Amino acid sequence: MKWVFATALILLIAGGAATVMTEPDLGTDVPVIYWVTDRNPARLDQVDLFHQWLIDEGHTTPEGRPIVELRLDIATSDPTNSKKIIQSVAGVASDVMDCDIGQMHTLGVLRDVTEDAYRLNFGLDQTYAALAPVLTRDGKQYGFPCNVDINSFWANVGTFKKYGMDPPPQNWTIEEFESIGREFVKRANPTDGRQSVFFSNTLGDWQGRWLFIALIRSKGASLFNETMTASTAGDPRVAEIFQKYYQWTFEDHLMPTGAEVSSFSSSAGYGGPALSLFEMGNYGMIIAGRWVLIRMRDFENPPVVQVSYFPVPENGFDNDVISTRSAAVYKGSDHPEHAALFLSFLASNPYNRQIVDIADGLPPTPAFAETEAYIHPPNHPNEWGIHKPMHDTAKNRSIAKAMSPFIAEGIVTRHMTQAIEKVLAEPQLATPQQAADVMAQEINAEIALTIRESTRLEEQYTQLVETQKKIDAYRAEGKLVPLEWISNPFHRKYYVEQGWALPEGIDDQGGAK
């Protein structure tokens, strides 16, 4: 028996040695950096493109080869970011990460790239202005977008035509949305029997959360107050949107219930099962970003599509949520200067052109969204009407999500998801106002907990609470509020639009500070 054990031991040692010897890192004489990103086949091309860009820009070894080798790490990418978080705090994360900068910055694991951005030309001026709150913290830049996204309603023109309807207009009110939706589901479904065609996909997942934020903003509300020190989710205007969700799902049947979604036997894939249902005509519209074209172009008969922007509410405050898959440099990276080069590549001509071509969202640099290749992609005339409006929306009316430094974004998402689930549960577990109140209470309790744990954040919080009091007092007195007091990106834009704010650098007497 001992010989069996000895043989097994020797084999294991030999196997281990063979693994180490064949490690790819040992096979290269230039530094290797890893990029944590999603499982998209286009990433392989982007790696090649980066290597070529390095050569073209002269970042080469004396032999003319790229000075750094980029490798993909798709195993670490997960929706909750938990793998990235654990690796980062343990000191073993990849050099470049596609991440939620707000979330990772709270952990202190991101490198400040402000200097690099200035030197290598990937500063904030190279991307959409609305993304500044996403990419910066305390005036410092921590990343650059890999792509940019504006979610909107994509209408399948063929499906609407099939039921004798025109696709929805590009800009519409909630009332128009409801009346067109009711007509659509009425025409598309038999009077008796199970409903199988819906106006749009479900509100119970991430699309529902995105739309929720845009809708509450359209009513002049936000999940956070101006200084993001407290949640204002208990606002009755937030509850009104919950009520709308219930109405659209259970009364008007514009969107499917959870049970109806799980009854569709559609395959998933990049973009999820909703996209297949959109193609098959079960959904007249889907809520998504430009990236859906990656899969849509592969359909057997790519649908003629049109995008619509929706929240034009009573207050008349048009808005859209801008988001980005942004790359950041890990603070513990052994090769931060090479990682910064990769961020510079994201602002480059070849990378942006590739994003335009493959439709992986909007290009990080807006100038590339004004080219003919973007507006009228030669091989896809069925899309010609959609690209320019998306870019215009990103440029003119989009606002980033409010992310408080005092609470992890994942927790806010969890409470929002639970609130939506309670309202859309069968049977309903909470009235819209109850769900809104509980969400506010839970977020505020989490903020209180974070403040209690961190002396650094407590100081910042105390100052901001004082500022909030001043804002509230100014608003009560009808005085203009200095814009620099406001950190919530929604309130910054809303205050300006409502004429409630003093521009930055101007004092309340109208003179320069």
Added chain:
Amino acid sequence: MSYLPSQRSRRKLATGLAFLGPNIIGFMTFTLLPLIFALVLAFTNWDLRLHNQFQDEALRFVGLENFTRLLSEPNFWRYLGNTLFLMMGIPFGIAGSLLAAVLLSQDLRAGSRRNWVWLIVGAVLISSTGILVMLGAQVPAMVMLIGGAASLILLSGTVGGKTLYRTLFYVPHFTAGVATFILWKKLYSPYTGPINFALSPLLDGLTGAVNTLPSAGVQSVAWLLVAGMFALLLFGVLRLGHWWAEGDISQFGVILGGVMILFPAVMGFRWMPLPVLGYLSLGAAGIAVVLLGFKLFNAARVFKPSSLGEGLGGTLMFATVMMVAQFILLGLTTVIYNLPVMASAPGGLEPPSWLNNVYWAKPSLMIMAFWAAIGSNNMLLYLAGLAGVPPELYEAAEIDGAGRFAKFWNVTWPQLAPVTFFIVVMSVIYGLQGGFEMARTMTNGGPAGATTTLSYYVYMEGFETGRLGYASAITWTLFGLVFLVTLFNWKFGNRYVND
């Protein structure tokens, strides 16, 4: 005389340690040290957002703060409630695996040449139906396929004997968990899943039947069920009183068992479909208390139990069965009372929206767990246990004129008590710790947290929120709970086994 070990002994010791070494080192590195570390962590405010190698916030020892916060956190109690609710399926799972083991220990072989012919013909038919399904033939072909496959399996057993059945029953256990969960998710699909597909015609038939009967007639069944529930309640408390009078159980056993047996009637006050039934339920509970009190005060007690825990294992098992049975009757009462209203709704009686409905989500997971439990390791343990029952005991029972059930109750069941005890202990431990994979894959803990268990809560707090100190406190609280329940099982259940 030297007290030093000889060179040969030392060499043996070294060899032994060399073999044990890797395991001990592995255990210490990956189990013991993290365990101790987690214990320390539970008393700190360690939050990944504030305390990591890139942050300079000081780590504080917070004493019992994490634990007190946990106990005042409504979500903790809610998720503990979910965990305990899911654990209510354990007795059914154990009963299922026992039944499977008993069936599979029978010799089922009845092979003959004719069976072989049937088997070959059946296989050809099934393959043809399979091809039809693949070519797009819909429902009838699928039904034929499922029915045919089931028949083929049964027939194969008559040729292949119990080994084939045993293998088939054990298949779920060596199928990857996630794959099974996804399969069940499809089975539970509300409008297109086979479960609701099968239920729909039954419910349509029931709708027709209920609608043709007068409401009062249907609802009278609910009254019968209430009567049955009260009968169980009274039987339960009187039985307890009788055992007490016989000296089989202590006062502690009576009180604990009594509380458990009375619990459904008390809850009935709130859950009964009619206020009058609620008051009756409360009244029945009151009568049961008076009867029990009367029995305790007046019965002449001949024998006295030796300790507080005397007969507690048996009492708990009895009380649990009584409690679950009453709850089932209470649930059925509510359903049947509301049946005429539900049946007269536009769509009639509809099958449940299993995983999407707040009230059905947990039972759905329990049903799936029950299915998995039947063919689990528990079944193998029972099979091994059954093989170890001395045949002479059965022979003796037969001589005494015992029938099949009497043999099972008086021979098999007591002989399997040590196995049952082991299975109960392990199932309770797994039940308290488990539920994460299932909920993560099938429901994401939803709808609205309805299937979030304590282990899922640990994951959420530790890896989504980053509060490792708090998450450790949850795990240690969970450990405390597991430890207490196991200790209880060991102390009282073990005695029951030895009795």
